[in-house]
Amino acid sequence: MSNRARLEVLLALINLSAEQAMALYEQVDGTVPSIDSTEFHPLDEALDQVELKAAIRTLEGTCTQLCTTLAPPGHTAINLVQVYDYSCVRLAVRENIINILMDYPKGLHVNELSKEINVEPKKLSRIMRLLATRGCYSEVAKDVFASTRLSLVLHSENPVRHMVNLHAEPASKGGALIYENLKEPQTAYFYHPDHCPVMDANNKEGITGAFFDWMRQRDSTRESYHRLIQRLSIIMGSSAVLTQFPIDKYSTVVDVGGGIGAFSLPFAKMHKHVKITVYDLPKPLTQARMTQVWARDCPEAVQENRVEFSELYFFTQAPVPGQDIYYLRNIIHDWPDEESLVIPQNVRKAMGINSRPPPPYDYVVRQLNREQAALEASKFGATMAPEPMLPNFGVGNMRMYQQDVSMFMHNARERMLPEFLELSDAAGLKLEKIWDLSEACVLEYIAA
Ligand SMILES: C[S@@+](CC[C@H](N)C(=O)[O-])C[C@H]1O[C@@H](n2cnc3c(N)ncnc32)[C@H](O)[C@@H]1O
Structure with missing residues (x-):
């Protein structure tokens, strides 16, 4: 050609x-x-966005x-490299600019906005103009800014905002240390989660342990983190597992490291015959119980005892045995190889012969080599882009590679298919099929 x-x-x-x-x-x-729409479209918050995402x-x-x-x-x-969007969004989030603009559907002059948030108006107008150029706010008259559909996700009640914050604050600080991490002798060949770029940049208190230990001692960061995870599943497309995977024929589900129930809550709403066990650390479980997440959004599951919250340290404990589905979403990617193997090994101990699909994960980092991508497509059903696109869809799949660098900052990783196969072999699992949800994937395993 x-x-x-x-x-x-x-x-x-x-x-x-x-x-x-x-x-x-x-x-x-x-x-x-x-x-410049000022409202969400009904498709924006749909659980299943597979076709749109494709x-x-x-x-x-x-x-x-x-x-x-x-x-x-x-x-x-x-x-x-000349990218300051995250710094500008950080200001917008910290000062709740969208909450203010919502009261002014025809827009607010930057001089008025500057009084409300105590930022010098000429400086503020430059930040607002950069964001409006991206479609986040619109400049409806000179120096008058109004909200847009894109800016609505920064509202204090929108969980995406917590994700934005995570990247604009602790993650961006960790990102600044990647070069040093790669070159300094004490970190270059080292994968321990306690001393990783994100901890080195943020752990000013000297807390012992990994990122989750650091968050354990910071209530608002942790609570905000678990709220963002609720929304992340729609952003990544993994919530489509609820409609794309034939999950309704199973009656017992274990959500290992399930947080406050980002997967389990919509699942319980949709499938009323299923008994769910959500496992996690004590504080996220308290958040799930105490902050009324379930009582507000799915009270019937709690009243009918269809959901149980239990503490489980997945490095040292196995979940309840013999359940139909052991679901692990965004768990393995948080850890280096050594720790990552222990988690499915513990799950494998609990699985009965009929347990399926143990255990699904999420991102499968795509191959840039067309021959290898074609092999994975024919053997496991992984999707490959047509030529002349790059086989991995290029920037169409960029978040996967950005996410891998986010995990790099934890000394953890997103994995490619051969790495998943290595891990599952070692844990006594056999990969049956990849379900492509147009960004996240479900990996369906059976016991080997
Ligand atoms: C990235 S979040 C994923 C949450 C959920 N699976 C989802 O995708 O919506 C990782 C979860 O692992 C939990 N976690 C971290 N360390 C753990 C440990 N040692 N034992 C059990 N859970 C742990 C965290 O509290 C958090 O809820």
């Missing part, structure tokens, strides 16, 4: 995937969103590949 022909295929894919996305919005309520994966991958091909490299290189 000539260079021009390749670019023309990318253009056709952009068109096709954008049309698919528009049709999906229209199917829901007959409309497509605009950049279209966006192609759209983002092809648009970026096209721009990177046609722009001068220096232009693209500077765009990669």
